[in-house]
Amino acid sequence: MTSSAVQDQNNTKLEQLIAVLKNKRSIWVLTGAGISAPSGIPTYRNDKGEWKSANPIQHNDFIQHESYRQRYWARSMVGWKLTGKAKPNATHDALTKLQLHERISQIVTQNVDGLHRTAGSKGVIDLHGRLAEIRCLSCKEIFSRKSYQSRLIKINTELDQFHFKILPDGDANVEDFEMSKINIPPCNNCGGILMPNVVFFGGVVPKQRVEKAYETLANSDCLLVIGSSLNVFSGFRFPRWASQNGIPIYAVNQGDMRGQELIDIVVTEPCEEVLPKIVDEII
Numbered sequence: 110m111t112s113s114a115v116q117d118q119n120n121t122k123l124e125q126l127i128a129v130l131k132n133k134r135s136i137w138v139l140t141g142a143g144i145s146a147p148s149g150i151p152t153y154r155n156d157k158g159e160w161k162s163a164n165p166i167q168h169n170d171f172i173q174h175e176s177y178r179q180r181y182w183a184r185s186m187v188g189w190k191l192t193g194k195a196k197p198n199a200t201h202d203a204l205t206k207l208q209l210h211e212r213i214s215q216i217v218t219q220n221v222d223g224l225h226r227t228a229g230s231k232g233v234i235d236l237h238g239r240l241a242e243i244r245c246l247s248c249k250e251i252f253s254r255k256s257y258q259s260r261l262i263k264i265n266t267e268l269d270q271f272h273f274k275i276l277p278d279g280d281a282n283v284e285d286f287e288m289s290k291i292n293i294p295p296c297n298n299c300g301g302i303l304m305p306n307v308v309f310f311g312g313v314v315p316k317q318r319v320e321k322a323y324e325t326l327a328n329s330d331c332l333l334v335i336g337s338s339l340n341v342f343s344g345f346r347f348p349r350w351a352s353q354n355g356i357p358i359y360a361v362n363q364g365d366m367r368g369q370e371l372i373d374i375v376v377t378e379p380c381e382e383v384l385p386k387i388v389d390e391i392i
């Protein structure tokens with residue numbers, strides 16, 4: 110196909126999507142890493158759904174091994190300096206606007222950056238938790254990541270001056286640093302092990318989040334996937350369920366998607382460009 114033919118096809122898809130969404134009163138939205146990329150948070154996978162870099166940390170490794178926790182906090186301490194300051198972009202803002210016009214039944218995100226909230230969206234289900242919080246594995250107390258950052262920096266001054274490259278989920282490449290030198294501050298309450306309040310790979314999404322998501326999906330007109338390849342099952346289960354229950358599925362996503370055959374219309378243009386257009390047309 111020539112590039113103008115591809116462009117015509119894209120425009121047609123976009124027009125089709127706008128046309129169907131005009132009639133939808135309760136749109137259930139699922140967002141993934143693709144929507145946060147324009148905010149400077151890199152994605153884990155390329156357009157083909159392949160890993161871009163080394164696999165992220167696994168839940169059991171973090172729980173069981175001090176050395177994994179040292180590596181995690183080293184990267185997180187450096188990475189947080191950027192991700193902690195990331196700002197919402199046009200996609201987050203467009204969704205907040207759509208929600209204000211009472212056209213969204215629920216926003217569910219696979220992202221842990223909290224940018225939907227920062228953009229003013231309400232009642233967001235953070236499927237995989239939020240990096241802005243940490244929790245104690247022993248006493249379960251929740252603390253702010255921001256205050257933990259000061260504790261980390263205070264006792265890891267050498268790492269603080271180390272050069273870095275930013276990676277997904279507040280991670281950074283600090284491989285050349287001697288990881289055994291990393292000091293990890295314990296829980297202020299009980300001295301227990303602290304972990305970010307997020308679901309790592311191999312971890313379990315809390316049941317009530319999943320139940321609430323299904324409950325709202327059951328009462329929605331359609332499911333709209335934005336910026337997710339649906340490669341991770343915790344997100345993919347919702348389109349699969351929607352498809353089994355006759356709820357139409359639409360997507361704005363660049364690159365290959367898992368379960369593409371279940372999706373009625375896919376717009377393959379950058380979400381930060383098309384979402385504001387879509388929202389302005391349908392409200």
Ligand SMILES: [Zn+2]
Nearest residue numbers: 245248296299
């Ligand atoms: Zn504790």
